[in-house]
Structures are given as C-alpha cells and as structure tokens.
Amino acid sequence: xxxxxxxxxxxxxxxxxxxxxxxxxxxxxxxxxxxxxxxxxxxxxxxxxxxxxxxxxxxxxxxxxxxxxxxxxxxxxxxxxxxxxxxxxxxxxxxxxxxxxxxxxxxxxxxxxxxxxxxxxxxxxxxxxxxxxxxxxxxxxxxxxxxxxxxxxxxxxxxxxxxxxxxxxxxxxxxxxxxxxxxxxxxxxxxxxxxxxxxxxxxxxxxxxxxxxxxxxxxxxxxxxxxxxxxxxxxx
Amino acid sequence: xxxxxxxxxxxxxxxxxxxxxxxxxxxxxxxxxxxxxxxxxxxxxxxxxxxxxxxxxxxxxxxxxxxxxxxxxxxxxxxxxxxxxxxxxxxxxxxxxxxxxxxxxxxxxxxxxxxxxxxxxxxxxxxxxxxxxxxxxxxxxxxxxxxxxxxxxxxxxxxxxxxxxxxxxxxxxxxxxxxxxxxxxxxxxxxxxxxxxxxxxxxxxxxxxxxxxxxxxxxxxxxxxxxxxxxxxxxx
Numbered sequence: 001x002x003x004x005x006x007x008x009x010x011x012x013x014x015x016x017x018x019x020x021x022x023x024x025x026x027x028x029x030x031x032x033x034x035x036x037x038x039x040x041x042x043x044x045x046x047x048x049x050x051x052x053x054x055x056x057x058x059x060x061x062x063x064x065x066x067x068x069x070x071x072x073x074x075x076x077x078x079x080x081x082x083x084x085x086x087x088x089x090x091x092x093x094x095x096x097x098x099x100x101x102x103x104x105x106x107x108x109x110x111x112x113x114x115x116x117x118x119x120x121x122x123x124x125x126x127x128x129x130x131x132x133x134x135x136x137x138x139x140x141x142x143x144x145x146x147x148x149x150x151x152x153x154x155x156x157x158x159x160x161x162x163x164x165x166x167x168x169x170x171x172x173x174x175x176x177x178x179x180x181x182x183x184x185x186x187x188x189x190x191x192x193x194x195x196x197x198x199x200x201x202x203x204x205x206x207x208x209x210x211x212x213x214x215x216x217x218x219x220x221x222x223x224x225x226x227x228x229x230x231x232x233x234x235x236x
Numbered sequence: 237x238x239x240x241x242x243x244x245x246x247x248x249x250x251x252x253x254x255x256x257x258x259x260x261x262x263x264x265x266x267x268x269x270x271x272x273x274x275x276x277x278x279x280x281x282x283x284x285x286x287x288x289x290x291x292x293x294x295x296x297x298x299x300x301x302x303x304x305x306x307x308x309x310x311x312x313x314x315x316x317x318x319x320x321x322x323x324x325x326x327x328x329x330x331x332x333x334x335x336x337x338x339x340x341x342x343x344x345x346x347x348x349x350x351x352x353x354x355x356x357x358x359x360x361x362x363x364x365x366x367x368x369x370x371x372x373x374x375x376x377x378x379x380x381x382x383x384x385x386x387x388x389x390x391x392x393x394x395x396x397x398x399x400x401x402x403x404x405x406x407x408x409x410x411x412x413x414x415x416x417x418x419x420x421x422x423x424x425x426x427x428x429x430x431x432x433x434x435x436x437x438x439x440x441x442x443x444x445x446x447x448x449x450x451x452x453x454x455x456x457x458x459x460x461x462x463x464x465x466x467x468x469x470x471x472x
Contacts, residue, residue, distance in 0.1 A: 009403060010330045013339060016262045016307065019255030020351055026252045028357040057364025064361050071252065094246045103249060115256055116355060121264040125300050128293025167245060 020115075025067045026095070027111035030104050032056060034068070035087055035095040044077055044084035094167075101166050109160035113153070144212065155218060162193035162223065169197035178202055185210055185234075191223040192231060199230040210234045256351075261303045262331070263347035266340050268292060270304070271323055271331040280313055280320035330403075337402050345396035349389070380448065391454060394427035398459065401429035409437050421446055421470075427459040428467060435466040446470045 006012055029035065032054050038045060045053075051061035065085050068074040073091045077084045087096075097104045113135075117124075120131035132138045132146035140146045148154040165172075173194070178184065182205050186195050189209030198207050209219065213235040224231050242248055265271065268290050274281060281289075287297035301321050304310040309327045313320045323332075333340045349371075353360075356367035368374045368382035376382045384390040401408075409430070414420065418441050422431050425445030434443050445455065449471040460467050 006326055007329060009407075010326055010337075010339070012308070013262070013326065013330050016258050017339070017343060017346055019257075019259040020346075020354060021255075022252050023255040024354045024357045026249070028361060031358045032361060056362045060361035060364040072248070090242055090246055090249065093243060094249050101246075103246070103253070107253060110253055110256075118256060118260045119352060119355070121260045122267045125264060125268060125296035126292045128296040171245075 022071060023115070024111070025064065025071060026073060027107050027115075029064060029068050029073065030095055030107050031111065032064075033097075034065070034074075035091050036097050038074075038085065038087045039092055039096045039098075044086040046082050046084055048082075050085065103163045103167070105156065105159035106161070106163035109156050113147075113156070148212075148214070151214075151218070154215065155222070158191035158215065158218060158223065162191040165193035165197060169194045170201060173198050173201050178205070182206065184208070187211075190215060190219065192219050193223070195224070195231045196228070199228075206230045206232070208232050208234050210236055212236070258307060259351070260347070261300065261307060262309060263343050263351075265300060265304050265309065266331055266343050267347065268297075268300075269333075270301070270310075271327045272333050274310075274321065274323045275328055275332045275334075280322040282318050282320055284318075286321065339399045339403070341392065341395035342397070342399035345392050349383075349392070384448075384450070387450075387454070390451065391458070394451065394454060394459065398427040398429035401433060405430045405433035406437060409434055414438055414441070417441065420444070423447075426451060426455065428455050429459070431467045432460070432464070435464075442466045442468070444468050444470050446472055448472070 034050060034054070037050060037053055047062040047065050048058055050065065051058040054061070065074060065076075069076045069085070072088055073095065074085050075088050077086070093099055093101050094103045095107075096102060116135045117131045120134045123134060124131050130140045130143065130146065132140040132149075136146075136149065138146045138149045147157055178198075179202055181202075184198060184202075184205050184207045186192075186198070186207055187210045189195055189207070189211055192209055195207040195209055199205055207230065209216065209224075209231065211219070211233075216233045216235045220226075220233060270286065270290070273286060273289055283298040283301050284294055286301065287294040290297070301310060301312075305312045305321070308324055309331065310321050311324050313322070329335055329337050330339045331343075332338060352371045353367045356370045359370060360367050366376045366379065366382065368376040368385075372382075372385065374382045374385045383393055414434075415438050417438075420434060420438075420441050420443045422428075422434070422443055423446045425431055425443070425447055428445055431443040431445055435441055443466065445452065445460075445467065447455070447469075452469045452471045456462075456469060460469075
C-alpha cells in the first residue's frame, strides 16, 4: 500500500489499532488448546466438536475458530453439512504444546503478564519504570523480584524464554564463529535452551549457565537433564 | 514472505505476538499528546523537550518516540547534537485530536476499554459472553448497560464511533445509491457522524437518528448542532 492510499484511508493505522485483537486471538486459541486438540485428533473437526472437547461455549468457539481462519492459523473445509477445521502447517509446528519449536510458553507469558503490564504503558512512560505494581500489586524496584514474584511466575518466564531460543537461538550463536572457544559462560542463562543450542552447534564447547540460585535450581530440576554433561551451572 | 520461509522462521507468528505492543505504542503516544504537541510546535523537537512539555520521564519518552519512528508514525532527523522528532503526514491527519479525521477517540476507547476486556478473551470463549464483569466489575447481561456504565463511558464510545465514521462513513453510504430516498433512519445512530456524512453525500435527504434517550440527549448537546436542520432525533 503506497503512502497516497494511506493518506486517503489509513490502512496502517487501522492495522496497528487491531494488533492487540490479533495477538489475543492467537494467544487464546493456544491457551484453550485448540491447536493441540486438532493435532491429536488427526482429522478435521467441527466447531461443535471442538467446543465440546475443550468445554467452551459453542458460539464463542466458532467465532474464535473463524478468526483463526482469517489469520491463516487454521484452515476450514466446507462440506454440505458443516465446516471442518484443521491446523495449518505453521500452527502444528509453532502453536502446539508438544512441538520442539512450540511457542506456547512465550505466548502465555505475553498474554498473561506482559499484556496486562502494557495496559499501563502511558504510566510507564510518565514514570520511567515498569508497571508490575499497577498490574499485579508487586513493587517494581527490583525487576527480577517482580518478574519472579512466585515460583510459578519464574517457571513461566523460563519456559517462555526457552520457547524463543528454540527458534532463534541457533541464528544468534551462528552470527559469529564461536568454535575457537571451548569454555562458554551464559550469563542469565535461565532454562538453558540457548546453552543446549550452543553445545549442539559447537560440539567441543562446554557451557556454564550463570543465574540466580533459585533459577539454577529450577533449571536443573526441570529443563537441563543431568545427562547433559556439557552444561553446568553457577549460582550467583 | 513465502510459506517455506515461514515454516523455517515463523515471521507471521512473531508479528501476531507483537501486535498488542504495536497497538499500545500508538495508543499511548496519542494519549500522552505526542502528535498534538508536534503539530502545535510547528518544528521538530528533541525527546527531552517533548518529555518536558508533556511531563513524562525523559528515558520513557525517548523509548516511546523511537518505537513510533520504527512504526513510521514519527520521523527523526539526526543533527550532530541530537535527534529531532516530527509527525509523519499520516500521524498529522489521523492521530492528532483536532484533525477532522482524528482517530484519537476510538483509540482511547480501544486502549482503555476493549484492551482490558480482551485480557479475558479465553473466559469469553469459555462462557460465550463479554467480559465487562471481570474487566470492570459491571454485569454484562445488558451489553449497552455495560458499555454505557457511566455518562463518561457513553461519551467515549460515541466519540469513538464518530472517529470511525469520519474515515469510512462515506464509503459505506456510497456502496449503494441512496439518492432516491429522502427520509433516512439511522438506527443506533449515536453521535451522528454517519448522519452527517449522509446529508453531505445526499443533500436532499433528511436523517432521523434513533437511539436510547440518554444517547440522544448527549448527541444533541455535544455532537449535532441545532443548526443542522437535516438531522433530527427519535428517542426509543
């Protein structure tokens, strides 16, 4: 769309206005398990069947599914009797929980934490600080204290970061040739997905993840297998 | 971007994830008055000057302005000493409060009402109803009772609807030739912007706006001048 057309009808402004609606449609379909159900079923399903399986309103689910079709996150096949929905390829790879490249966890973090903080973006700009206090009643003087305000929140954040590294970690690590370095430190390495990409890309490297003690504890318990000899931890 | 590239790196998923951030950057720059200030000043301003005029944090404002530059809502000129920001043409037309095509009011409605309701989209799909109760503590059985929960909220909604009609009302009305009709009813005509587009496009028509009594009262007082002889009201 050229700028002349934009001045006549502000396509870009309308798109920007609708951005949050698009985010929330995708986040919500993930949260409710639409893509997981369609992956597991192995066949296209009607909106009634999806609503029944996921325990939602039939009308609400139909509208959500049709919005996902509009966004090309689902495809629909029209039969004489009804519409049948199935995942697009991109949804199977990135929006299902079990996929190695799943973005589910970062979306849940965006949807349930970041989205609400950004409700107060005007206050953030006025005050020059993050908005955990308004959004969650948690003091924001210590950013990691706010982000890690409970073990559950910390776990969500770590899983979310791991989602991101699973799709772009390799590109980051391959931007420079790190093969001469055999001892690598990952400061704030969290759940270890970047470290895992690193030892995969540079098989002669060992990576030490440096992070807060409670982060290291969770990473050891839930994210990095003890058999992973090339990855170790340092609490600090 | 082709689908093969998308399968390798999910550009579309990342864009959809970021949608709400883009919406909130634009909404917030509108709410804080960035575009209005730059229109009034008549010359490019530094981020420090903008922050001082608008009473915000300097760092917070600089980040907001740079985000707007990335979205092409502002342009920046680099001098040896500092960066100077100015409106792009599209921002002057659509994002300033005083412009005839201003989208300010619908953005404030989206940002402060719809955005928060959509925080609960998963609940909305589960329950098959809107989320005014969770977002604002207002029963949602009567949709207009929830939307018009205060005179201030009703006014915001009416001003927002008028913003939208100011850019697409004429196209809607021109989709069919309505010139044979001289008596036109606008059911739920609210603030009257569509009626005004109608009498402008069809000078021989008269339009009767039909709406709730309290909506009609506000429309008469604040939106439709008594001199506008071609527009009348019907309360119902």
